[in-house]
C-alpha cells in the first residue's frame with residue numbers, strides 16, 4: 001500500500017470535506033425541488049471511502065455499491081460536475097440525466113453503480129470479479145453494501161460461489177446501524193455481522209469505519225489477498241450516517257442525542273485534529289482548503305443549473321430493439 005503521509009491526511013481532509021459539502025448542497029437543492037426522487041446521503045460515512053480509495057489501485061480496481069452512491073464515483077475520478085448534473089436530471093449527467101441519484105455509473109472509471117435493489121449489487125460485484133479472473137486481469141472489485149443487505153439471500157449464495165472460485169473481491173458492509181429505520185439488533189439474533197463470513201471460511205473481521213487509516217490498512221490486506229489469487233474477504237466496517245435514511249425520513253427510531261454522540265467521532269474532525277497535532281498545516285492553510293472546497297461545490301451547482309435537460313430522442317436511444325444479444329440500442 002502507498003505510505004500514509006502528511007499529504008495523505010491533507011488529501012483525506014480535502015476529499016472528505018468536499019464530499020460532505022457536495023451532499024449538504026444536494027440536501028439544500030432537494031428542498032428547493034431541483035433534485036427529485038430519492039436522495040440518500042453519505043454524511044458521516046466518508047472515512048470508509050477515503051480509506052478504501054487509498055488501498056485501491058485506481059488504474060484497474062473496480063467498485064460497486066448500493067444507492068448511497070454520490071462520493072464514490074467522485075473518488076474514482078468521475079467529474080463531480082457531471083455527478084451533480086445527473087442528480088439534477090440534466091443531459092450533461094453521467095447517464096445523460098436518466099439515472100438520477102441512485103444510479104451514478106461510469107464504466108470508464110470502473111464505478112459500476114449505484115443499485116436500488118437492496119443486496120442486488122452483491123452478486124454483480126462477484127460477477128465483475130469473475131470476469132477479471134476469467135480474463136486474467138490483475139484487478140480487484142470492492143463490493144459495498146449496507147447492514148440491511150446482509151440479511152438478503154443473495155449475499156449467502158454469492159459468498160458460497162466467491163469462495164468456491166476464489167474470486168478477487170472484497171465484500172464490505174458499511175454498518176451504519178440502521179436499515180431505513182430498523183436497527184441491526186432488530187434484524188437478527190446476532191449483531192456481529194462480520195461473523196457471517198465464518199460459515200464460508202471466508203477471512204472476515206470488524207473494522208473501525210470512522211478512521212480512514214484503519215480502513216486503509218484492513219482494506220489493503222484484503223485487496224492484497226484477492227490480488228494474490230487467495231479469494232475474497234468480508235469486512236464489517238462500522239460507521240454511522242448523520243442524516244436520515246433518505247430525505248423523507250422523520251427519524252423516529254433514534255434520538256438527537258444518539259446522533260450527536262456519534263458525531264463526536266466525526267472522521268473529518270478526526271483527520272483535522274491529526275493534522276493540527278502533527279503541525280502538518282497552519283490554520284491559514286486549512287482555511288485555503290475550506291475555501292477551495294466551497295468554490296468547487298459552487299462550480300458543480302452552477303454547471304448543473306446551467307446544463308440543459310436531455311433531448312427527447314435520448315429516451316429512444318436507450319431502448320433496446322433486439323430480442324437477443326448484442327441488444328443494439330434503438331435508433332430513430
Ligand SMILES: Cc1ncc(C[n+]2csc(CCOP(=O)(O)OP(=O)(O)O)c2C)c(N)n1
Pocket residue numbers: 066068116117118119145146147148149150176178179180245
Ligand atoms: C430488495 C429490496 N427490499 C427492500 C427495499 C427497500 N429498502 C430500500 S433501502 C432499505 C434499507 C437498506 O439498509 P442498509 O442495507 O443498511 O443500507 P443503508 O441505507 O443503511 O446504507 C430498504 C429495506 C429495496 N430497495 N430492495
Ligand SMILES: [Mg+2]
Pocket residue numbers: 146147148174175176177178179180
Ligand atoms: Mg444501514
